[in-house]
Amino acid sequence: MKPTYGRVSRYGLIAFASSLDQVGPFSHDVRDCALLMEAIAGHDRRDSTSVDRPVPAYTRTLDQPVTGLRIGVPKEFFGQGLDAEVGAAVRAALKEYEKRGATLVPISLPHSPYALAAYYIVAPAEASSNLARFDGMHYGHRTAEKVDLIATYSKSRAEGFGPEVQRRIILGTYVLSSGYKDAYYVKALKVRRLVKKDFDDAFATCDVVMGPTTPSAAFEAGEKSDDPLALYLSDVYTVSCNLAGIPGLSIPCGFTKAGLPIGLQLLGAPFEEEKLLRIARMYEAATDWHAKRPTL
Numbered sequence: 001m002k003p004t005y006g007r008v009s010r011y012g013l014i015a016f017a018s019s020l021d022q023v024g025p026f027s028h029d030v031r032d033c034a035l036l037m038e039a040i041a042g043h044d045r046r047d048s049t050s051v052d053r054p055v056p057a058y059t060r061t062l063d064q065p066v067t068g069l070r071i072g073v074p075k076e077f078f079g080q081g082l083d084a085e086v087g088a089a090v091r092a093a094l095k096e097y098e099k100r101g102a103t104l105v106p107i108s109l110p111h112s113p114y115a116l117a118a119y120y121i122v123a124p125a126e127a128s129s130n131l132a133r134f135d136g137m138h139y140g141h142r143t144a145e146k147v148d149l150i151a152t153y154s155k156s157r158a159e160g161f162g163p164e165v166q167r168r169i170i171l172g173t174y175v176l177s178s179g180y181k182d183a184y185y186v187k188a189l190k191v192r193r194l195v196k197k198d199f200d201d202a203f204a205t206c207d208v209v210m211g212p213t214t215p216s217a218a219f220e221a222g223e224k225s226d227d228p229l230a231l232y233l234s235d236v237y238t239v240s241c242n243l244a245g246i247p248g249l250s251i252p253c254g255f256t257k258a259g260l261p262i263g264l265q266l267l268g269a270p271f272e273e274e275k276l277l278r279i280a281r282m283y284e285a286a287t288d289w290h291a292k293r294p295t296l
């Protein structure tokens, strides 16, 4: 689960992108996720972005199905680029909900096609700023070479950051630089607001939005390392949740013929983790995908 922005303290977390970062549980099943959320959610004076509002007893209501459940199914999450096996598994999961009394509501999140581009501007911009402190003096790795101050900075950072982190620092510095800031960073912030508004509109009529977690099943380790754009495209359905600050959850809903797991993504209105967990539990109680493991 990725909780609502501000639901869980980030104290102790290394900052990546401060307006997106949120701690969330990985778990074997929904109950474990609810248990963990009960333990970690809530206000923390050591993180000023953590929100001071009561934490529901997630485990207590977990087994209460949501009656009259309305599921928003965005057409943008089932378009070009979605692997056929993944699409079929997600549609079968939606049918399962229908069998349990849910209504599927066709919706549109019109700005979601722009979410990926906006995310890969906002996230590197913030990362480039946050990672500035890893300069070989204040934090992190320091080069063993005895060189002058400026070379110590640059060598420490060149040695300490991997290629993907370096790429993000360079991209982030570029989109924030004077002359380009309005064209990229400020524009991305505007897109972000529109992405958030799409969800506000959707949650006015639906309890939850559902779709695939990723457009295809897992790729081989390192397979896309030389093609960052292909790598970023795997995030096409999950970045909206971060940009909008809303809670999201992925649960297993099947396997591909090759034996790789497929995820069903559930997105909820801000601070509706309790409802999201109950909806996830409805599916888990009716199926046993969560108990199956891929053969490695």
Ligand SMILES: NC(=O)CC[C@H](N)C(=O)O
Pocket (backbone or CB within 6 Å): 123, 235, 238, 239, 240, 242
């Ligand atoms: N929601 C997401 O998919 C965000 C994480 C993303 N994979 C990243 O690399 O920053």
